[in-house]
Amino acid sequence: EAQVTQNPRYLITVTGKKLTVTCSQNMNHEYMSWYRQDPGLGLRQIYYSMNVEVTDKGDVPEGYKVSRKEKRNFPLILESPSPNQTSLYFCASSFVGLAVYNEQFFGPGTRLTVL
Amino acid sequence: SQELEQSPQSLIVQEGKNLTINCTSSKTLYGLYWYKQKYGEGLIFLMMLQKGGEEKSHEKITAKLDEKKQQSSLHITASQPSHAGIYLCGAPITRNTDKLIFGTGTRLQVFP
Numbered sequence: 001e002a003q004v005t006q007n008p009r010y011l012i013t014v015t016g017k018k019l020t021v022t023c024s025q026n027m028n029h030e031y032m033s034w035y036r037q038d039p040g041l042g043l044r045q046i047y048y049s050m051n052v053e054v055t056d057k058g059d060v061p062e063g064y065k066v067s068r069k070e071k072r073n074f075p076l077i078l079e080s081p082s083p084n085q086t087s088l089y090f091c092a093s094s095f096v097g098l099a100v101y102n103e104q105f106f107g108p109g110t111r112l113t114v115l
Numbered sequence: 116s117q118e119l120e121q122s123p124q125s126l127i128v129q130e131g132k133n134l135t136i137n138c139t140s141s142k143t144l145y146g147l148y149w150y151k152q153k154y155g156e157g158l159i160f161l162m163m164l165q166k167g168g169e170e171k172s173h174e175k176i177t178a179k180l181d182e183k184k185q186q187s188s189l190h191i192t193a194s195q196p197s198h199a200g201i202y203l204c205g206a207p208i209t210r211n212t213d214k215l216i217f218g219t220g221t222r223l224q225v226f227p
Binding site: 004031033035040041042043044045048050056058059088090092103104105106107108109111 | 119148150155156157158159160163203205213214215216217218219220
């Protein structure tokens, strides 16, 4: 089944404890992206990647890191999480970049709470 | 920076009624996506519109893009409980960009 998977689905952590949220897609998509969703603020793009070793900042990249060493994986790294990073996170992928208006496939989301 | 404003923010309709959700951009639109989200879950792609005047339909959902008004509308005909969820519009911030912004969503409830 074609899908985007994220792990973990739920995570409660404490301020300053490094964490990684994994994202994997099995559709051989080149483009991958991370979003966070907050009440009243909607969905905001954190980082995106056009291909292996190619990443770029979205709207809200501060406090996050990403890497794209393999085409299928795009982990989101929080080196020193803070309470304002408590949010619902989504990973998404598409065949090529959005500039050619491609459908993005979204993962099920990771609900992160930072105490 | 560009913003996408959706209206209404929340909508409660009786099953069988028609409804319209609007997405208005503060800047020129270079295409628009519509997604549906079930509460707390991932987004499901509905359709994308690329050109002004374009209209697309899928089952009972129709979306139009009005470039001059910098607006898109999503119309649901004869709503059903399965239509309930949060509808989000998204748009590229400039032409030929891979940066995307989203509206804050419209929460739709459909009661029998």
